[in-house]
Structure formats: C-alpha cells, structure tokens
Amino acid sequence: MTTASPDQLRRMYEDMVTARLYEERLQDEYMEGKRPGFDISTGEIPGELHLAAGQEAAAVGVCHHLRDDDTVTAPHRPHHVAIAKRVDLKRMTAEIFGRETGLCSGKGGHMHLFDPDVNFACSGIIAEGCPPAVGAGLAAKKRNTDSVAVAYLGEGAIDQGGFLESLNLASVHDLPVVFVVEDNDWAISMPKERVTRPDDGSKRADGFDMHGVRVDSDDARAVYEAGGEAVGRARDGNGPTLLEVQVHRRMGHFMGDPETYRPEEDQERAAARDSIDRLAADMREFGIDDQELEEIRDRAANRVDEAVTWAKQQPLPEPEAAHDHAFTNPPEGVTSEEPEFADSGAAAGGDD
Amino acid sequence: MSTPEQEAVGRTATMSDAMVEAVAHEMRADEEVFYMGEDVADYGGIFDSTTGLLDEFGRDRVMDVPISETAYLGAAVGAAQAGMRPIAELMFVDFFGVAMDQIYNQMAKNTYMSGGSFSVPMVLTTAVGGTYNDAAQHSQTLYGTFAHLPGMKVVAPSTAYDAKGLMHNAIRDDDPVVYMFHKRLMGIGWLPAPDGPKTPVPKEDYTIPFGKADVKREGDDVTVVTLGLHVHRALEAAEMLADEGIETEVIDLRTLKPLDRETVLESVRKTGRLVVVDEDYRSYGVTGEIISSVAEADLDSLEAVERVAVPDVPIPYSRPMEDAVIPGTDDVAEAVRSVGE
Amino acid sequence: MSDANATDSEADADSDGDANPVAGAEGGRVPVDSGALWPGDTDDEVGLLLNWFVPEGSHVAEGDRIAEFQVEKVDVDVPAPATGTLAEVVVDEDGEFDRGDALAYVEPEG
Numbered sequence: 001m002t003t004a005s006p007d008q009l010r011r012m013y014e015d016m017v018t019a020r021l022y023e024e025r026l027q028d029e030y031m032e033g034k035r036p037g038f039d040i041s042t043g044e045i046p047g048e049l050h051l052a053a054g055q056e057a058a059a060v061g062v063c064h065h066l067r068d069d070d071t072v073t074a075p076h077r078p079h080h081v082a083i084a085k086r087v088d089l090k091r092m093t094a095e096i097f098g099r100e101t102g103l104c105s106g107k108g109g110h111m112h113l114f115d116p117d118v119n120f121a122c123s124g125i126i127a128e129g130c131p132p133a134v135g136a137g138l139a140a141k142k143r144n145t146d147s148v149a150v151a152y153l154g155e156g157a158i159d160q161g162g163f164l165e166s167l168n169l170a171s172v173h174d175l176p177v178v179f180v181v182e183d184n185d186w187a188i189s190m191p192k193e194r195v196t197r198p199d200d201g202s203k204r205a206d207g208f209d210m211h212g213v214r215v216d217s218d219d220a221r222a223v224y225e226a227g228g229e230a231v232g233r234a235r236d237g238n239g240p241t242l243l244e245v246q247v248h249r250r251m252g253h254f255m256g257d258p259e260t261y262r263p264e265e266d267q268e269r270a271a272a273r274d275s276i277d278r279l280a281a282d283m284r285e286f287g288i289d290d291q292e293l294e295e296i297r298d299r300a301a302n303r304v305d306e307a308v309t310w311a312k313q314q315p316l317p318e319p320e321a322a323h324d325h326a327f328t329n330p331p332e333g334v335t336s337e338e339p340e341f342a343d344s345g346a347a348a349g350g351d352d
Numbered sequence: 353m354s355t356p357e358q359e360a361v362g363r364t365a366t367m368s369d370a371m372v373e374a375v376a377h378e379m380r381a382d383e384e385v386f387y388m389g390e391d392v393a394d395y396g397g398i399f400d401s402t403t404g405l406l407d408e409f410g411r412d413r414v415m416d417v418p419i420s421e422t423a424y425l426g427a428a429v430g431a432a433q434a435g436m437r438p439i440a441e442l443m444f445v446d447f448f449g450v451a452m453d454q455i456y457n458q459m460a461k462n463t464y465m466s467g468g469s470f471s472v473p474m475v476l477t478t479a480v481g482g483t484y485n486d487a488a489q490h491s492q493t494l495y496g497t498f499a500h501l502p503g504m505k506v507v508a509p510s511t512a513y514d515a516k517g518l519m520h521n522a523i524r525d526d527d528p529v530v531y532m533f534h535k536r537l538m539g540i541g542w543l544p545a546p547d548g549p550k551t552p553v554p555k556e557d558y559t560i561p562f563g564k565a566d567v568k569r570e571g572d573d574v575t576v577v578t579l580g581l582h583v584h585r586a587l588e589a590a591e592m593l594a595d596e597g598i599e600t601e602v603i604d605l606r607t608l609k610p611l612d613r614e615t616v617l618e619s620v621r622k623t624g625r626l627v628v629v630d631e632d633y634r635s636y637g638v639t640g641e642i643i644s645s646v647a648e649a650d651l652d653s654l655e656a657v658e659r660v661a662v663p664d665v666p667i668p669y670s671r672p673m674e675d676a677v678i679p680g681t682d683d684v685a686e687a688v689r690s691v692g693e
Numbered sequence: 694m695s696d697a698n699a700t701d702s703e704a705d706a707d708s709d710g711d712a713n714p715v716a717g718a719e720g721g722r723v724p725v726d727s728g729a730l731w732p733g734d735t736d737d738e739v740g741l742l743l744n745w746f747v748p749e750g751s752h753v754a755e756g757d758r759i760a761e762f763q764v765e766k767v768d769v770d771v772p773a774p775a776t777g778t779l780a781e782v783v784v785d786e787d788g789e790f791d792r793g794d795a796l797a798y799v800e801p802e803g
Contacts, residue, residue: 037789038542098485106669107669108669109485125489126450162450187390190390190391194416255766260767316670317672319672322665322677326664362752366744539743541743
C-alpha cells in the first residue's frame with residue numbers, strides 16, 4: 001500500500017492547484033476577443049478548448065508515481081495530466097496560444113500536446129491514445145527496462161474499440177500499462193448510464209483477465225494509493241491494470257458548451273465535490289497549516305501567471321512553417337540515390 | 353445566390369435549419385427513418401444538425417449512441433439492409449478512421465457484393481472543414497477520400513436551399529449517401545457563417561437530384577469549380593474580380609458522386625480557363641479529378657488550368673499556418689488572374 | 694433587476710440607432726423585446742444579433758421564429774410577438790444590443 005506522505009500531499013496539492021488555476025486562467029484568456037459574439041475561431045486562443053477543472057486528482061494520483069522515462073498518453077482534455085507529468089508548462093502554454101516556441105511549434109494546439117522530454121503525447125480522437133500507450137509498454141518489455149506506460153481516457157471512451165482491443169493486447173502480453181479512466185459522468189451531453197454498461201467501468205478488466213479497480217471518490221489520496229499499486233504492478237512486470245477514477249466536470253465539455261442538457265443540480269453537485277478542498281482538509285489534519293497552503297497556492301498562481309505571460313510574448317509562427325514537419329527532416333538512414341550494380345539484370349530481377 | 357423563385361418563399365433559413373427541416377419531414381412521413389449519433393438527442397448535434405428533433409420524435413427515433421463508431425455506423429448498415437432508413441452521424445469526418453471498415457467495406461460494398469440483392473438505404477451525415485483552428489484531427493474535409501471509394505454517393509451542400517433538397521434526396525435514395533456538411537456554413541452562433549449559406553428555403557419538401565452541379569454565378573472569362581465553404585469564397589473572389597473586368601463563372605459541384613462533369617465541361621468550353629478550388633488535400637483529390645475529366649473529354653477546350661487546395665500537409669493549429677494552408681478568397685482570385693493572363 | 698435602462702428612454706429611438714430600449718407601446722407597434730427573451734444564468738448584458746429569418750416588410754404570425762440572437766454562449770430564438778407585418782428591424786445582423794432593447798417592431802393586423 002503506497003500511502004501518501006505529508007510531502008507527497010504537498011506535491012499533489014501544488015500540482016492540483018496549479019492545474020485548477022491554469023484552467024481558470026485559460027478560461028479567461030480564451031474569452032479575450034470573443035465578446036459579445038462568442039466566435040470560437042477568434043481571440044488569442046482559437047479552436048476548441050476542453051478544460052479539466054475537477055479532474056486533478058486522477059492526474060496527480062497516478063502521474064506522481066511516474067518517472068520522466070515513463071510514457072503518458074492523454075486525450076483531448078490533457079492539461080492537468082500534462083502538469084502532473086511535468087510537461088514544460090511555459091512551452092505547453094505557448095503551444096495553446098499557437099506560438100512558434102510552443103511544444104509543437106504551433107502545429108498541435110491544446111488537444112495535441114507532445115513533449116518527448118517527459119514522454120508525453122496526446123490524441124484528440126476518443127480512446128486512440130490507448131494503442132500507442134500499449135506500444136510504449138511493449139517497447140519497455142522488449143528492451144527489458146522497467147518503465148511503464150499510462151493511457152488516460154474519459155468514461156465515454158471505454159465503449160470504443162481502440163480501448164477494448166488495447167486491453168486485450170496489453171493483457172495477453174502482460175505489458176506494463178495502466179489505463180486510467182477519468183469518469184466525470186458525462187460524454188459531452190450523454191450521461192454515462194445512457195450509453196455505457198456496466199456502470200463501473202473497471203469491470204471491463206474482468207473480461208480480459210486483468211486487474212480492474214475503481215476509486216469511487218474524487219480523492220487524491222485514494223487515487224494515489226490505487227495508482228501506486230497499478231504502477232508498481234506494471235513496473236515489476238506483473239501486467240496491466242485498468243483504473244477508473246470518479247472525477248467531476250466543473251466546466252462545460254468545451255468552451256462554448258452552454259450545458260443546457262445538464263441539470264443544474266448535477267452542476268452544483270460537481271462543484272461541491274472539490275478534490276482540492278478535500279485534500280487541503282486532509283493536509284490540515286497532518287498539521288500542514290493554512291499559511292503553508294496559501295504559500296503553495298501563491299507559488300502555483302505565480303507559476304501559471306509566468307507561463308501565460310511568457311507564452312503571450314512569444315512570436316506566432318511564420319505562415320510558411322506550415323510546410324515543415326510533415327516528415328522527419330532531415331531523414332536518417334535512407335539515401336536519395338539508387339545503387340548501381342554491375343550485374344543490373346540480376347538486380348532488376350530479370351529472367352535467369 | 354438565390355433565384356427569384358427561391359426569393360418568393362419569403363423566409364430564410366440557416367443551413368442547419370434547412371437540414372433539420374428535411375430530416376423532420378422524412379421522419380414524419382416514414383416511421384422507418386431514424387437518426388442516431390453522439391450528442392444528437394439533448395444537445396441537438398454539436399453542429400446543430402438535429403436541433404429540436406428529440407422533442408418531436410423522442411429517444412427511440414433520435415438516439416444518442418455510445419462513442420463506438422464502428423458499432424453504430426455498422427448497425428446503421430444492418431438496419432438499412434433490414435429495410436429501415438437510418439441516418440447515422442459521424443460527429444467529425446476526421447473520426448472516420450475508427451470505423452472505416454463499416455463505412456467502406458460494408459456500407460459501400462454490400463450492394464455490389466450481393467449482386468444487388470441487398471440495398472443499404474442509409475445516410476451518413478458528417479461535419480467537415482476547418483477555418484477555426486481545431487488542428488489536424490478535427491479540421492479535414494476528406495471530400496476526395498470518400499468520393500474515391502466506390503459504392504457511396506457523396507454530397508456537400510453550400511447553401512440552405514441546396515442542403516434541404518439534397519437531404520430529402522439522400523434519405524429517399526436507396527443507396528448509402530455520405531452527407532458532408534461544412535461546420536462553417538451551418539449558421540451556428542459560435543462559428544459564424546459567411547454571407548451566402550443562409551438562403552430562402554421553401555417550407556414544403558423538394559428534392560435536388562444528385563449529380564447536378566449548380567452554376568452559382570455566370571461569367572465568360574474563367575470557370576471556377578468548387579464546393580462547400582469555398583463556393584462562398586469563390587463568389588467573393590468573383591465579386592472582386594468583376595471590378596477588375598474579369599467575369600468568373602462559379603460552379604458549385606454540390607455532389608461529388610455522382611459527379612456532374614457535363615456542366616463543368618460546358619463551362620470550360622465557354623471560358624477555356626479552369627480553376628478548381630478545394631478545401632481538401634491537393635494530391636489525388638477533387639482538383640485532380642475535375643481537371644483530368646476535362647482533359648480527357650476535351651483537351652482542346654483547355655487553355656489554362658490551375659488548382660487551389662490544401663498543400664499535402666495535415667491542417668496545422670496556429671492561425672497564421674492554418675490560414676496559409678486553407679485557400680482564402682485572395683488565393684482564389686490570384687489563381688483566376690493567373691489563368692486569365 | 695432588469696430594465697434599468699427603461700427609464701431614460703423617451704421614445705426618441707432614432708437618435709443613433711444602437712440603443713433602443715423598449716419603451717412601451719409606440720403607435721400600436723409591438724416591440725420585439727430582447728429583455729423578455731434574455732436567457733437566465735447569464736451575466737452579460739450585451740447580446741449579438743445572429744440571424745434574421747424574415748425581411749422587413751414581411752408578414753409574420755405570432756410565435757413564428759423570426760430571428761436568433763446570442764448572449765454569452767447561448768443562442769436564443771426570437772418569436773414574432775404578434776401576427777402582422779415586421780414593420781421595422783432595429784438591430785441588424787451582427788449588431789450588438791443591450792438587454793431590454795427592442796430588436797424590431799411588428800405592426801399588428803387589424
């Protein structure tokens with residue numbers, strides 16, 4: 001059992017607060033240039049923006065067991081996971097603002113963040129980060145290293161073939177993979193019970209003869225314990241785990257989602273179940289006082305502010321840069337010339 | 353943009369209104385028609401493709417489905433083969449990857465493979481297009497990809513009037529129809545449309561046959577062939593060019609399969625100059641198909657040719673780069689000038 | 694609460710065209726009142742007119758959807774307040790207006 005130490009609680013709290021403040025800041029930044037007409041394609045941050053406020057516990061509870069050489073794939077709602085995986089916050093922010101010095105030179109945007117330094121990647125297509133995570137686990141096993149791979153997905157994604165096939169492949173090869181399902185109850189406008197059986201997604205594991213666990217409370221300490229067991233199992237070569245975590249969606253599916261489909265009571269209930277407040281209360285019991293909590297929050301706020309300020313000072317890419325990066329350039333290991341053989345007939349596979 | 357007959361109807365509608373009106377009409381007329389997709393019930397479609405349908409028809413006929421495109425698109429194929437007339441929505445065309453087998457190996461081929469003993473009377477609706485910085489996995493049109501594969505009809509309306517008539521035709525058609533609606537044309541509050549797609553729309557039902565392009569603007573100097581959002585960009589360019597003394601004919605293909613080569617050819621025989629504008633990738637796509645069709649049928653009619661399309665890279669996120677790869681009004685105008693020289 | 698701007702509005706609606714608070718009956722014409730349609734749960738006091746579906750001068754029936762506007766991220770359908778003629782469109786497409794402004798006037802029949 002990996003119980004979080006007071007220091008670990010501090011670290012989790014700091015990342016969770018950072019992630020929350022980050023999303024709240026992006027929410028404001030996103031609306032810049034979008035009033036009174038809300039036009040998704042205008043403003044400093046254009047395009048869709050999927051914010052993760054309320055899902056921080058699932059990110060830190062697992063990622064804080066990971067090293068830089070462990071792989072994480074995240075879906076279209078990746079910021080909190082990226083922060084917990086120690087993705088460079090400044091360059092990630094610059095990417096979200098579409099800047100040249102962003103993580104992906106402005107090519108990817110907020111749904112497609114890639115940071116090779118900490119082995120972090122995304123897919124904006126539901127559940128499609130799962131197979132690449134299995135591949136990272138496969139590579140670790142083949143090379144006999146003890147690194148692990150974690151795939152994040154939402155509860156709506158567990159109905160997708162790419163996820164189910166990945167469970168089987170990971171299980172049949174005993175791969176060091178942890179699938180983390182963030183259950184925020186809603187697949188955009190579709191409540192879980194309308195589209196998914198069973199209600200407890202971790203039971204999907206049963207059919208693939210692998211470990212399945214659900215953390216039924218939005219509690220960073222509980223996720224940390226379950227995450228420690230799952231990551232430890234993978235690292236020790238004992239195979240994959242499916243871990244489902246109850247989280248809460250405090251904002252719309254994407255910025256611009258009027259959430260008219262969502263009962264007000266559900267929004268209020270989600271807002272009332274704040275994993276950050278919960279963790280703070282636990283920390284006080286460990287003797288971490290309000291002043292220290294405030295210092296942590298100030299540090300997080302400064303970090304967010306620094307990242308956003310830096311990002312907005314960065315240059316936009318040149319239009320012509322759109323043509324770069326379709327392929328690895330320059331390519332290695334290939335030639336641009338065809339060899340000439342003395343016996344050209346044989347090389348050409350002619351008649352013998 | 354609209355004919356006097358269309359103007360006479362008095363009221364205008366957005367493209368999404370027009371589509372929904374046709375779907376509702378067909379659902380009232382035929383119990384076998386139903387709609388399924390992600391977020392099509394309470395949300396009314398992320399791009400307003402099903403607004404209000406849940407209220408009128410209920411959850412049995414306006415179905416939210418799991419995020420399982422392989423399962424529900426394939427289920428639409430099966431229901432269609434059983435004689436129903438499903439409409440199944442793929443939220444973004446980019447998501448076709450997770451379900452392509454059901455689309456191109458089942459939906460598109462079962463009629464042929466069965467020697468015509470089965471039909472697949474379904475409509476696959478899907479949102480296409482960029483121009484709002486949603487990056488490589490949410491911005492494609494993939495017009496050419498779908499039109500390339502045999503066995504499905506492919507339509508892409510550019511106005512509300514066309515959207516309604518094509519939707520009626522699509523639902524009544526006994527074959528699978530891929531109905532590609534451009535997000536930027538729907539008239540969604542948070543993704544404003546250009547002037548143009550909102551047109552007068554008759555309240556009664558009417559069909560627009562497949563395989564009939566529409567000349568959206570007549571001109572003698574240069575033919576511009578395009579579809580979807582770029583109809584409006586081409587019309588805007590034509591307006592600019594008219595001030596320079598260049599008369600541009602703008603042809604809206606409306607359907608990619610069947611393809612109305614005749615209308616294109618007729619226009620090129622008049623102008624001798626052809627510009628094809630496409631929001632899809634440049635190579636192996638619509639632009640190449642149109643130009644080779646003309647060249648094959650009447651090479652001598654062609655004096656000059658140019659294509660304007662997305663260069664062969666995925667759609668980048670950041671605004672300056674996306675603006676660079678998706679053809680703009682100026683790009684169209686420039687191409688028209690260059691073939692006119 | 695609402696209608697804070699209803700007091701300073703003596704029906705001098707043509708002054709500059711961008712502030713047209715609904716000020717009661719105007720020669721029998723019925724205002725299309727944005728305030729009555731304002732969505733709950735919004736902080737914004739400014740709306741954006743997205744679409745008119747009928748041109749000025751056309752006949753409308755009470756309840757017909759004649760326009761739509763947006764506040765924050767919510768789209769609002771605008772029904773005709775009476776049967777008659779859409780006599781005057783006050784806020785054009787893409788125009789901004791304050792909560793409570795009249796969007797148009799309908800001249801009722803008979």
